[in-house]
Amino acid sequence: MIEGPYFALVVLGALWCGLSAGVFVAFSTFVLRGLGALPAAQGIAAMNAVNAAALNPAFMAVFLGAALLCAVIAVVTFVLWPDEGTVELLLGCALYLVGSFGVTVLANIPRNEALAALAGSEAAESSGAYWRTYLRAWGRWNHLRGAAALAASALFVLALT
Numbered sequence: 001m002i003e004g005p006y007f008a009l010v011v012l013g014a015l016w017c018g019l020s021a022g023v024f025v026a027f028s029t030f031v032l033r034g035l036g037a038l039p040a041a042q043g044i045a046a047m048n049a050v051n052a053a054a055l056n057p058a059f060m061a062v063f064l065g066a067a068l069l070c071a072v073i074a075v076v077t078f079v080l081w082p083d084e085g086t087v088e089l090l091l092g093c094a095l096y097l098v099g100s101f102g103v104t105v106l107a108n109i110p111r112n113e114a115l116a117a118l119a120g121s122e123a124a125e126s127s128g129a130y131w132r133t134y135l136r137a138w139g140r141w142n143h144l145r146g147a148a149a150l151a152a153s154a155l156f157v158l159a160l161t
Contacts, residue, residue, distance in 0.1 A: 011156075021152075095151050
């Protein structure tokens with residue numbers, strides 16, 4: 001049974017992963033669509049501004065906080081090895097750490113860096129082609145990290161029931 005401080009830790013993990021999922025889903029469902037409706041140069045400039053604005057304490061507390069909570073939950077779960085919920089907790093931690101945090105580091109951030117480098121380019125035609133490719137690929141990876149964060153949250157809730 002999960003109780004005491006461990007219970008509170010798992011509840012916080014569920015909430016933080018759910019909050020991260022909400023950010024990713026919101027971005028996928030309307031922010032990317034809005035940016036995609038802009039001409040390439042404006043879309044690129046706007047996305048670069050969004051990427052720069054994302055590096056703030058509030059978003060980092062949500063995104064990195066969920067990763068930290070998942071890492072702590074995984075360690076505590078290995079140490080305590082509860083009678084129930086172990087599989088759900090470990091799977092939820094792995095989903096967030098690999099599917100949200102890992103995907104961000106390995107897929108989204110490199111695309112953001114390439115887009116930032118392109119912003120200074122004068123080749124409008126190649127910028128437009130890259131922008132369309134960027135939106136599709138970045139969006140797919142963003143869908144994945146949103147789904148992973150939501151699944152992690154659901155698994156934490158299941159572990160508590």
